[in-house]
Amino acid sequence: MAPQVTPFKVSNDALHDGPELRRRLDADGYVFIRKLVDPAPLWDLRLQMLQVLRDGGWIQAGANLIDGVADVAKKCAEGDPEYITVYHNVQRLEAFHRMGDAPSILAVMEQIVGETVLPHPAKVARLWFPQNTLHTTPAHQDFVHFQGTYETYTCWMPVGDCPIELGPLAVLAGSHRSGEIFDHHFALGAGGLAVDTDHLPGEWLSNDFAIGDALIFPSRTVHQALPNVTADRLRVSLDNRYQAQSQPIAEHELLPHLNRSGHQTWEDIYPHWQSSDLKYYWQDLPLTVVASDYHRYDRGFEEALELARQGNELARPLLDRIVKRDPRSPQAHRAQEALRALDAKVGAGRMA
Numbered sequence: 001m002a003p004q005v006t007p008f009k010v011s012n013d014a015l016h017d018g019p020e021l022r023r024r025l026d027a028d029g030y031v032f033i034r035k036l037v038d039p040a041p042l043w044d045l046r047l048q049m050l051q052v053l054r055d056g057g058w059i060q061a062g063a064n065l066i067d068g069v070a071d072v073a074k075k076c077a078e079g080d081p082e083y084i085t086v087y088h089n090v091q092r093l094e095a096f097h098r099m100g101d102a103p104s105i106l107a108v109m110e111q112i113v114g115e116t117v118l119p120h121p122a123k124v125a126r127l128w129f130p131q132n133t134l135h136t137t138p139a140h141q142d143f144v145h146f147q148g149t150y151e152t153y154t155c156w157m158p159v160g161d162c163p164i165e166l167g168p169l170a171v172l173a174g175s176h177r178s179g180e181i182f183d184h185h186f187a188l189g190a191g192g193l194a195v196d197t198d199h200l201p202g203e204w205l206s207n208d209f210a211i212g213d214a215l216i217f218p219s220r221t222v223h224q225a226l227p228n229v230t231a232d233r234l235r236v237s238l239d240n241r242y243q244a245q246s247q248p249i250a251e252h253e254l255l256p257h258l259n260r261s262g263h264q265t266w267e268d269i270y271p272h273w274q275s276s277d278l279k280y281y282w283q284d285l286p287l288t289v290v291a292s293d294y295h296r297y298d299r300g301f302e303e304a305l306e307l308a309r310q311g312n313e314l315a316r317p318l319l320d321r322i323v324k325r326d327p328r329s330p331q332a333h334r335a336q337e338a339l340r341a342l343d344a345k346v347g348a349g350r351m352a
Contacts, residue, residue: 002136002226003204005170008032008215018111025112025153029176029221030205036214037102037157043211045095046159049236052093053127056086060232068160068234070129077135077317078190079261081324083127088264090125091256094273097123100240101278105155108216112153113244120146120241120249121282122257125159126190128167128235130228135317136167137225138187138194141175142241144296145191147250152219152243159236162209166235167228169215170206172197175222182222184296186303188317193300195222248288261325301331308338311345 011031014020024031043066050065056074063069076083090096100123109117126137142154162168175197187194206226209215217223228235243249256264270279301322307315319335319342326332 003170003224005164005204005206005226007207008171008205010034015108016111018114021108021112022114025216025218028173030171030173030215030217032207033108033214033216034210035212036108037099037104037212039210039212041095041099041102042157042159045093045099046211046236048093048095049090049125049127049159050234052089053086053234053236056089058086058127058129058234066160068236069232070234072129072131072232075129075132077129077132077188078126078258079192079318079321079325081321084258084261084325087125087127087258088268090127091123091258091264092269092272094275094278096125096238097269097278099238105214105240105242109153109155109242112216113151113242116245117242118245118247118249118282118285118287120152120243120253122241122253122255124239124241124257126225126235126237126239128225128228128237130230130232130234133227133229135189136227137189137191139172139197139222139224140184140191140193140195141181141220141222143181143219144184144193146219146241146253147293148253148290149243149247149249150219151247152241154215154217154219155238155240155242156215156217157213157238158209158211159238161211162235162237164206164208164226165229166233167226168206168209168235168237169223170204170226171215171217172200172202172222173205174202175200176218176220179220181220184300186300186307186315186318188314189225192318193296197222245285245287248290250292251289252292254282254289305334305338308342309345311342311349313342313346316342 060069184193304315322335
C-alpha cells in the first residue's frame with residue numbers, strides 16, 4: 001500500500017550554498033530543487049527514449065508519442081527479458097548518458113561533496129508501466145545496490161512531468177540519521193530488496209514533479225517509488241549516482257546498468273555516438289575500485305525460494321524471470337524446482 005505523503009521542502013534558496021545544502025541533507029536526508037535542469041534538453045531526451053520504447057512495441061499505436069501512452073498488454077518490469085531488450089536500447093542513447101553529466105547537476109553535486117565529483121558511469125533509467133503496481137519499487141536504501149562509499153548521492157528526475165499518480169519517488173525523512181544499513185529482504189520491484197519500515201520513525205514525503213525538478217539524497221535515506229496508478233501512461237525517469245572522486249567506487253558501477261542481465265558492454269553502447277568526450281571518461285582517473293558485494297541479492301533469492309516452497313505466489317515473478325533469462329544456469333534449475341513446489345502447493349490448496 002502506498003504511504004500517505006507530505007510535500008517536500010523546496011531548496012532552491014540554497015542552490016549556490018554548499019554548506020547549507022549539506023546541512024539540509026544531514027538534517028532531512030534529502031534536498032528537492034525545482035527546475036535544476038533546463039527542461040528543453042529533457043523534452044528532447046524524452047522523445048528519444050519514447051521512440052526506443054515505441055520501436056520496442058511499448059507505445060500504443062496512434063498515440064501522440066510525447067504523451068507516453070503505454071500498450072498495457074506489453075507491460076513488463078525491470079529484470080524481465082522483454083524489459084532488458086528495450087532497456088539496453090535506451091542505454092545506447094548518447095543523450096541519455098549526457099543528461100547524467102548535466103553541468104547544473106554536477107555544480108550542485110560538487111558543492112555537496114566539497115571536491116571534484118565523480119558521476120557514476122552506470123547511468124540508470126526507470127521505465128514503469130501503468131497497471132503493474134505489484135512491481136513498484138519497494139522501500140530501500142541505495143547503498144545496498146550501489147555500494148562503494150556511504151557518501152554517494154542519488155539524483156532522481158522524471159523525464160517529463162510526473163504528478164503523484166504517475167509514481168514519483170518518496171523519501172522517509174530522517175531515515176538516514178541512525179547511520180545504519182537496515183536489513184533488506186526479498187521483494188518485487190527494482191532492486192528486488194526491501195526494508196520493513198513499520199517500526200522506523202519519520203514522515204513520508206513526495207509531491208508532483210515538473211520536468212527539470214530533481215530530488216537528491218544520500219545512500220542511507222530510505223525511499224521508494226509511489227505506484228503508477230494512471231490508466232495508460234508510462235513513467236520515465238533518470239536515477240543517477242554521484243560521489244567525490246577520492247572515495248571508493250564499487251566495480252559494477254563502472255559497467256553499464258543491468259549489464260548482468262544481458263551482458264551489454266560499453267562497446268555495445270558507444271558505436272553510434274556523435275562525440276567521444278564521455279566515452280570511458282573514468283578510465284584515466286585515480287579511482288579506488290572495490291569489489292562488488294552480492295550477498296544481499298543471494299539472500300533475497302534464497303528467501304524467494306523458501307516463499308515458493310511455502311506456496312507464496314509473491315515469489316513467482318522473480319523465479320519465472322530467472323528461468324526465462326538463462327534456463328541452463330544453476331540458479332534457474334533451483335528456481336524451476338521451487339516453482340514446481342509452488343505449483344504443487346497451489347494445486348493442493350485448490351483441491352482442499
